Amino acid sequence: GNSVTQMEGPVTLSEEAFLTINCTYTATGYPSLFWYVQYPGEGLQLLLKATKADDKGSNKGFEATYRKETTSFHLEKGSVQVSDSAVYFCALSGGSNDYKLSFGAGTTVTVRA
């Protein structure tokens, strides 16, 4: 079945620092890949997605590229703000006729002023 492994946290950064959260996946076929963000006390929000190899998803200054050769979908942001403090989840669906959404364990990011 499908699975997602993402970088363990917590991650603590200073404002304007560069953020990378690693995510790798296991799936056969061509799954769709997602990053979700969860702000304190809230539900998850879709941050960005990519549905085929070499696609780049982007939103709110975050980017991630679907790399089939390395089965990765790393999240990056060039200059983080305090408001980016949240839990970030990598997820996938599809591939192997398995359309259910599978999540990584989540990475807690704290940005300090």
Add this chain to the structure above:
Amino acid sequence: NAGVTQTPKFQVLKTGQSMTLQCAQDMNHEYMSWYRQDPGMGLRLIHYSVGAGITDQGEVPNGYNVSRSTTEDFPLRLLSAAPSQTSVYFCASSYSETNYGYTFGSGTRLTVV
């Protein structure tokens, strides 16, 4: 506002009690899912549905029942609550099985004592 509505937001149950977590969406989404979120474990799928009258089990279905009599509603029933079911529960819906991502509700925090 359009979206996924979950009720209640908080609930405390005694061991052995039963209850129903409500979930409703007004986006005419066919796909709906229930997840539980526990520290360090990401989100785990409990049950899901691909349309009215169709449900199936996810990763951790034991102790939970669902039904889908309408497109809009997808309630989750706890049959006999146990302390191990203390968690945050999220309902989510999607237009597509793989490519569009899911919209999440704001969650129900359940404590079983």
